[in-house]
Amino acid sequence: MKETKNITMPKLSPSMEEAVLVAWAKEPQEQVQAGDVLFEVETDKVVCEIEATEDGVLERLCFEEGDPIKPGQTVAVLRA
Amino acid sequence: MEGLRHRGLNGNSCRKGDDMEKMKVRYNQNAIDEISRLIQQLNLNTVCKEANCPNMGECYRRRTATFMIMGSRCTRNCRFCNVTCGPAETLDPEEPMHIAQAAGRLGLKHIVITSVTRDDLPDGGAGHFAEVVRTVREKNPDITIEVLIPDFKGSRESLDKVIAAKPEVINHNMETIQRLYEDVRPQADYQRSLEVLSYVKSKAPEILTKTGIMAGLGETEAEVFQLMDDVRAAGCNILTIGQYLQPSPEHIAVKECVSEQQFESYKKVGDEKGFSFVASGALVRSSYRAEEALSHEK
Numbered sequence: 001m002k003e004t005k006n007i008t009m010p011k012l013s014p015s016m017e018e019a020v021l022v023a024w025a026k027e028p029q030e031q032v033q034a035g036d037v038l039f040e041v042e043t044d045k046v047v048c049e050i051e052a053t054e055d056g057v058l059e060r061l062c063f064e065e066g067d068p069i070k071p072g073q074t075v076a077v078l079r080a
Numbered sequence: 081m082e083g084l085r086h087r088g089l090n091g092n093s094c095r096k097g098d099d100m101e102k103m104k105v106r107y108n109q110n111a112i113d114e115i116s117r118l119i120q121q122l123n124l125n126t127v128c129k130e131a132n133c134p135n136m137g138e139c140y141r142r143r144t145a146t147f148m149i150m151g152s153r154c155t156r157n158c159r160f161c162n163v164t165c166g167p168a169e170t171l172d173p174e175e176p177m178h179i180a181q182a183a184g185r186l187g188l189k190h191i192v193i194t195s196v197t198r199d200d201l202p203d204g205g206a207g208h209f210a211e212v213v214r215t216v217r218e219k220n221p222d223i224t225i226e227v228l229i230p231d232f233k234g235s236r237e238s239l240d241k242v243i244a245a246k247p248e249v250i251n252h253n254m255e256t257i258q259r260l261y262e263d264v265r266p267q268a269d270y271q272r273s274l275e276v277l278s279y280v281k282s283k284a285p286e287i288l289t290k291t292g293i294m295a296g297l298g299e300t301e302a303e304v305f306q307l308m309d310d311v312r313a314a315g316c317n318i319l320t321i322g323q324y325l326q327p328s329p330e331h332i333a334v335k336e337c338v339s340e341q342q343f344e345s346y347k348k349v350g351d352e353k354g355f356s357f358v359a360s361g362a363l364v365r366s367s368y369r370a371e372e373a374l375s376h377e378k
Contacts, residue, residue: 010109013132015328035108045325046134051108 003080004059010050011071012043018068019043021075030058038076041069056080103323103362105134111141118185119145122178125152127194127367130163132327135368146192146228146367147179149212150205154196156267160255160294162327168200171208176215183220190371191216192251194228199267204230206238213245224248226290226370234272236279243284249318249374251290252276253366254311257303264297264332274314281315288356290373292320292366295343298335304346308353318357318373321346322364338362 009019019041026032026039037049038058056078063069119126127148128136139145151169154161172178183191193212198205206229213225226249232238242250258270281289291311293304308319321343326334343360350358357373 010107010112012107034110037106040104045103047104048137049104049106051106053108053110 005054005056005078005080006074007038007050007052007076007078009041009069009071009073009075012041012048013045015045016043016071018070019048021063021065021067021069022047023065024061025049026058028058028061032056032058032078050075052078054078054080103134105137105363106141107137108141111143112137115140115143115145115186118182122182123172124175124178124182125149127163132162133365134325135363135365139368143186144188144190144371145182145186146194146370147182148194148196149175149179150195150198150201150208152196155199156197158255158265158267159332160264160297160324160327162331163196168196168198171201171205175208176212177219179212180216180219183216183223188220188223190224190226190374191220192226192228192367192370194367195230197230199233203238203241204232204235206232206235206241210241210245213242213247217246224371224374226251226367226374228253228366229276231268231272231276234269234275239276239279240283243280243287246284247287249288249290249370250280251292251318251366252280253292254307256293256297257299257307258310259303260297260299264294274310277311277316278314285315288317288374289315290318290320290366291316292322292364294324295321295338295346296324296334296336297332301342301345305349305353308350308355312353312355317355319350319355319359320364320366320368320373321350321358321360322366322368323362 022040022042024039025037032052033055034052036052038052040049059079060077062074125148127146153166154163157165225247227247228251254273256264261270277289347358347360357376
């Protein structure tokens, strides 16, 4: 049975209302390891590279580059 | 320093311009969760979280944090700082032991301890500071300890208490150049802060003294050089300079996003003026990679 996990957008600062997806560092169906940079977002203050917290295959990317993302929204789905 | 490029100014933070890049940081939820759990279990505060530091992800990943003692509420209300002001909290007598335990559990080789400013306490909290230093040392004999202290309203008795606990580094941040004190740090005094540095050095030459300033508040290069001369005259060994970022729209605005070349120039001039270590760059904060400044000394 395959187990999936939603990768959600963290709230990177108290003033952050949304972040813009700058770029994906990985492609759909790509194998990733914990610590790999998955994607890059831009907030009101900084550009932030978000790392994978576990190993798996990126089953689905939910946003495209340039899209705004709110904290808590699912950005990608990872299959363990 | 790949990833520290940023230019341009739009409103109140260092925003991305048409062809410009913002500061880049890394974020790892696991690292944040692990350190946050430990901090919470031991009922501690970190300046990382309270100041909303952009380096939190990187430092937590490297299993380091800067502890903020004597509560999370500050009796001053500096216009650059994100730490909450408000009625002071009762000192936690368990805090020295909890900080010592956290240092042990994180396996820290170097610890940075700072505090809110406690103008309400007779000694400004210096006795508690000293107790934390002694307890951390007792439980972690090999650790090096850096304290980032308030001005204790210039009280020599208070400074004596901290000096007697023998931390390796005593940091007192000047925060900005003299002309901007009224706007940025209205409850502080430039001369008093200089005297904190010079008094520590005169009483305990073996303790490394350190200070830091924020850049981007409207200071000129000449004013920064003057500050360097002033703190060198006070015997200060280590200098940190980093870009000020506005924690919220209520805080003092960013006047300028200082260029990478300017930060490099500050470092070069600081080295020439005789500091033993200068960290100057957009993302530099007073305790960012603090252990590197110390290893430079050895």
